[in-house]
Amino acid sequence: MFAVLHIADFALHAVLRTEPVLGGRPAALLDGARKKALVLAATAGARAAGVEPGMTAPQALARCATLMIRTPQPAAETEARAALLAVGFTLSPSIEDTAPGICTIDLKGVDTKKLAPAAHAAVTGLVQLGLPATAGIAPTPLLALYAARIAPPNRSRSLNLSRSSSEKSPTACAADDRNRARALNRNRSPAPSITSTSKITSTSNRETDAASFLSPSTLNSQLSAPNPVLVV
Incomplete structure (x- = not known):
């Protein structure tokens, strides 16, 4: 079995966790400070206001006047990456820094009865560190990634191949x-x-x-x- 810890819009949340005073204000991450910089990611509040990836800053601000605009911060991403990997090690000593915001964990030898509670605890730990996360558990790394992607916000999910017809595959x-x-x-x-x-x-x-x-x-x-x- 494998688990994946997933932080959607990793670069954005890596920046936002350094500014807790922003609270839940709508925010978006641009791909630089140039005039025609594009939105790379947006918070749920910003998306609800109509902000979407690919928009320019003026387009995004036209849809959400209170939008907080930020640019990528490599130092913040390095810190967030370290936090993600540290939490990954609480599940197993065999982990991989697969991609920004994605940690893949080999669960070989881990008690299966403890997988779900451990994954939930890992997600809770990341949320407490200011990193909204999900977790997925499945027989292969790829399926674990998709289990994490379809998990409810700040929750974990085990992927069962005999899904109901209403569940997103x-x-x-x-x-x-x-x-x-x-x-x-x-x-x-x-x-x-x-x-x-x-x-x-x-x-x-x-x-x-x-x-x-x-x-x-x-x-x-x-x-x-x-x-x-x-x-x-």
Whole structure:
């Protein structure tokens, strides 16, 4: 079994946790201070007001006049990453810094009866550190990632392959990711792929469109693969 701790909009929340006085005010992260900088991520309050990734700052402010605008802070991301990994180590000594805001954990040898309570405690710990998080538990790293992505805010979820018809499937999440990636790629250059730091997961070391990693065929292949590969 594997677990994934996931912090959505990691760069944004890494910055916001350094400014607790902002409380729940609507906020967005821009990809720089240039005139035509684009929104990379927005809080739930900002999204409710109509702010979406890909907008320019003027467009975002036109929809939410009280919007707090921030830019990425590498130092804040380094601190948040350290916090995420520290919490990951409370679940198992075998963890991987898979991607910004994603920690993959190999649960081999961990008592299965303790998995759910431990995952819940890990999420609670991250929330207390100012990092809204979710956790997923599943037979493979990729499925654990999608379990984390479909978990309710600040909660954990175990992925059962015999889902009810009303539950959003991992393949549906993959489709959402592909559409989101394509929308961002129209305005930004493709980001380099992530190189794994351990044997838990692996990806190509060439630059690749993020959407291609999230195809249903890639996801479905994980269900039968003897040695699962996580691509994010």
